Structure formats: structure tokens, C-alpha cells
Amino acid sequence: MKDYILEVCVDSVESAKAAVRGGADRLELCANLVIGGTTPGVSQFKQIRKACNVPINVLIRPRYGDFLYTDHEFQMILEDTRMFHKLGADGFVVGFLDPDGNLDKERLHKLRIEAGKGSMTLHRAFDVCRDPFKSLKEAMEIGVDTILTSGQQDTCLKGKKLLGELVRLAEDKIDIMAGSGVDAHVISSLMEESNVRCFHMSGKVIVDSGMRYRKDDVNMGIPGIGEYDIFRTDEDKISQAKRCMEEKACLQKNV
Numbered sequence: 001m002k003d004y005i006l007e008v009c010v011d012s013v014e015s016a017k018a019a020v021r022g023g024a025d026r027l028e029l030c031a032n033l034v035i036g037g038t039t040p041g042v043s044q045f046k047q048i049r050k051a052c053n054v055p056i057n058v059l060i061r062p063r064y065g066d067f068l069y070t071d072h073e074f075q076m077i078l079e080d081t082r083m084f085h086k087l088g089a090d091g092f093v094v095g096f097l098d099p100d101g102n103l104d105k106e107r108l109h110k111l112r113i114e115a116g117k118g119s120m121t122l123h124r125a126f127d128v129c130r131d132p133f134k135s136l137k138e139a140m141e142i143g144v145d146t147i148l149t150s151g152q153q154d155t156c157l158k159g160k161k162l163l164g165e166l167v168r169l170a171e172d173k174i175d176i177m178a179g180s181g182v183d184a185h186v187i188s189s190l191m192e193e194s195n196v197r198c199f200h201m202s203g204k205v206i207v208d209s210g211m212r213y214r215k216d217d218v219n220m221g222i223p224g225i226g227e228y229d230i231f232r233t234d235e236d237k238i239s240q241a242k243r244c245m246e247e248k249a250c251l252q253k254n255v
Contacts (some may be wrong), residue, residue: 004249005198006242014016015233022238030059057091058084067097067125070186081114091097091118095125109191112143115226155181164194184244203237
């Protein structure tokens with residue numbers, strides 16, 4: 001396991017290639033990043049696997065919304081995990097809560113088994129759980145490798161106090177990976193103030209659609225987001241973040 005990890009969340013081949021060019025150590029692959037991410041498509045994974053020579057962790061999330069899944073949804077999660085495992089995914093990103101906001105340990109344990117030797121990340125379901133310290137302990141007992149968290153705040157910078165506590169309690173037995181609002185400035189701050197060493201970002205920018213003919217008065221997606229706004233990872237944002245991480249890491253190792 002690397003001392004410092006920059007993971008980039010992507011939902012297209014174009015974004016994946018930009019992330020790797022910028023210096024991403026690992027990709028989290030999903031679909032529909034604009035709504036927080038859902039399970040990606042098979043051909044999407046295959047194309048990115050072919051184009052990018054870095055580890056790929058696959059988000060397994062059947063829908064937008066909370067993390068209390070029906071039996072049918074959980075069966076989908078199991079089957080998708082098995083499928084991507086066979087296709088060569090390096091790891092899986094999952095999360096389950098019970099109705100009272102506790103980790104659903106039984107389902108998380110089942111996914112740990114399905115992941116086999118692949119890595120497992122507990123995603124930001126952790127950020128809406130009832131007790132982060134209890135959930136950290138349970139995740140470690142189950143064998144989760146990484147917890148992706150903003151410190152139970154809207155952004156990881158706002159959650160830096162909890163992030164620091166989680167890093168201390170993890171004792172290098174599990175990676176605490178900061179996510180939500182990550183850029184070079186945030187990386188610098190959290191490495192210094194909270195001792196965070198793993199970061200998750202999308203580095204996204206809006207790219208204008210290539211459509212010349214447009215019907216601007218018809219919206220078929222999310223209110224407030226135009227049909228002709230394409231979200232893509234920006235290579236420069238990733239390279240700035242990676243450069244900042246490497247510089248801070250060198251300073252910390254020389255102290």
C-alpha cells in the first residue's frame with residue numbers, strides 16, 4: 001500500500017485518461033458522477049481498463065439516494081460485484097446502512113467475501129452513519145481497506161477535525177481517504193493539520209457540448225444543469241493536486 005494515494009473519480013474514458021495523465025494513482029470508476037455516482041457499464045469498464053494502466057476500483061451503487069437497499073437491490077449489488085471481479089476490477093467501493101443509521105455489517109461482510117483479494121472501500125455512506133467511531137471499528141473488523149469520508153460534513157475541509165481523529169484511531173490499519181471538495185489547497189491543509197495521506201477528487205470542469213443545434217427550452221435532466229454541459233476531469237487540476245501531495249510528502253518525511 002502506498003504511503004500517499006491520489007484517487008480520481010471518473011465516469012468516462014476521456015476523464016480516466018486525463019486523470020492518469022495528471023498523475024492519479026488509482027481510479028474510482030462510476031457512472032452518473034453528477035448525482036454522486038452509480039454502478040458503471042461493462043463496456044465503460046473494459047475501455048478504461050484497456051486505456052489506463054492504474055488500479056481501478058469500481059463503485060457498486062444501483063441507484064441515487066440513501067444506502068438502505070431492498071433485497072432486490074442488494075442482489076444486484078452482489079451480482080455486479082461478481083461480474084466486475086471476473087472482468088478484472090482491482091477493488092470495489094460500497095456502503096450499506098440499516099434504518100437506524102448503523103453500518104449494515106452483515107451485508108458489508110458479504111461484499112468483503114465477494115471482493116476476494118480485491119481492495120474494498122467503504123464510501124460516503126460513512127458520512128451519514130450514526131456513530132463514526134463505532135463504524136470505523138466495525139469496518140476494520142470486517143476487513144475494509146479504505147474509508148472514503150468528508151468527516152461527516154459537506155466538504156472535507158469542514159470535517160478536518162473528525163478526519164484527524166479518524167486517522168489517529170485507524171493507526172495505519174485502514175486508510176482514511178478524504179473526499180468532497182478536494183483540490184491542491186485542501187490537500188496541503190489536510191496533510192498538515194489532520195495528517196491525511198489519501199485523497200479522492202474528481203477535478204471536474206464543465207465542457208461545452210459539441211452540439212450546434214440546441215433546444216434550450218427543453219430540459220430532460222437535473223434542474224439547473226444544462227443538457228449541453230458535459231462534466232470532465234481536468235488534467236491540470238489533477239497534476240496540481242499530485243504535485244502538492246508529493247511536495248508535502250517530501251517535507252513530512254524530512255522532518
